[in-house]
Amino acid sequence: MPTPDFYIEGTPYYKALIAPNNENVPYLTMVPQYIVIHETENYDPRADAWMHNKFVRNGGGSANVSFTYAVDDKRIVQNLKLNQVGWQAGDGFYGKGNRRGISIEMCEQRGSSRSQTEKNTQALVRYLLKKFPNIEVYHVEPHKSFSSYGKNCPSNLLPRWDSFINGIQKGPSSVVAGAWFVKEGDDGDRVEDLQKKLRKLGYTLKIDGSFGPETDEVFREFQEDIGITVDGSFGPNSQKAMDKALREPRDLGGNYKGKVIRIIYKKSDGINIYRTPDWEANPYHAYKYGETRDILGKYLVDGSEMFKIRGSDGDVYWITAAEKYVEVKDKGVYEMAVNKENTGFVDVEEGAYYAEAVKFLAEEDILSGIGNDEFGSDDVLRRKDFAIALYRYAKQEDEITYDLAIEWVKEQGIMSGYPNGDFGGTDPLRRRDFAVALYRYAKSL
Known part of the structure; x- marks a missing residue:
């Protein structure tokens, strides 16, 4: 032994x-x-x-x-x-x-x-x-x-x-942690620790390690705010309450409706997100540069700011609010800017089932947008729009007018007007008329 x-x-x-x-x-x-x-x-x-x-x-x-x-x-x-x-x-x-x-x-x-x-x-x-x-x-x-x-x-x-x-x-040791108190008139490391924690909790005071009148007033305010005995004495029970307050998120207010965070940190490891508002928790996942998520609120957690966000799976997560890593954007404006950059139109989202088709038609100058960088994805196609698009596709001409397109589809027997002689260019193109016109054009090739 x-x-x-x-x-x-x-x-x-x-x-x-x-x-x-x-x-x-x-x-x-x-x-x-x-x-x-x-x-x-x-x-x-x-x-x-x-x-x-x-x-x-x-x-x-x-x-x-x-x-x-x-x-x-x-x-x-x-x-x-x-x-x-x-x-x-x-x-x-x-x-x-x-x-x-x-x-x-x-x-x-x-x-x-x-x-x-x-x-x-x-x-x-x-x-x-x-x-x-x-x-x-x-x-x-x-x-x-x-x-x-x-x-x-x-x-x-x-x-x-x-x-x-x-x-x-209750053991024989003469110094047992937990059997200490500091109050006005004291100084030292415990007082400085108290002041730093009060500052983290959002209170305004000087950090100098001296429990003077200012620290006493602010500490009593803290005791009153969290509902413990207001006696100006900082001991184990007050510290336990303070540590708990530091762990609990404090709502910083602000209107974040319609706002998103965007990751601006470019390193490959990304920015950690957490299941709970706890900096020491196990990271659940990491978001990479350019990713965006809806903001649900901004909170103070253990002295540092966190955003509460909605994940892509619909669950709630927490992420740093530091401007070094994330930026806040208006969701609508940001998404439109991203769409314009990716597809050429503010109302066509990259990844939409029709995005590639829209990009092809626009790049080939077959079917353009309706102005203001909009494609008009949800609009109904008009008869003249189809005539112009088909003419552009068939003739491959840069210079084109509405009259040329209408005359051409009539000559080719692809589309005709109404019995009263009106072509009805602004009328919606019904699916049956679209089928007939496309069939006639295909047979003419």
């Missing part, structure tokens, strides 16, 4: 780091923000912390699992560096549990003391909270909080979760 590296509240602590080139250890580092608690669900009498260290060392099974710690009733064993990402939370490559979490597996082998394993885990959490002051006690989370498929882990501990957290706070 190796010699412990040190002790945490009397429990031996062993550093037994696995090789960084193991296939279950990604070459990724992190600044930890969470402590993720697991249970091994392995009741084999041999399945202690050392056996689970060996499990990670040998590749972590078929799922290539890796986790920071294994804890049993006798010891704490560290498997990964504390800034090293491990695959353990079940929330994907970009998931907060995997990418931001120090993970602790509590061993459950038969014959061990469950209560002592939990006490050793609580001692380890206290140690980590002291080591990482940025991690608050409410960021000690069960695996279930991150699992994308809702794994009920740690299943034995979850019914007693609040008691477990309380046990962490």
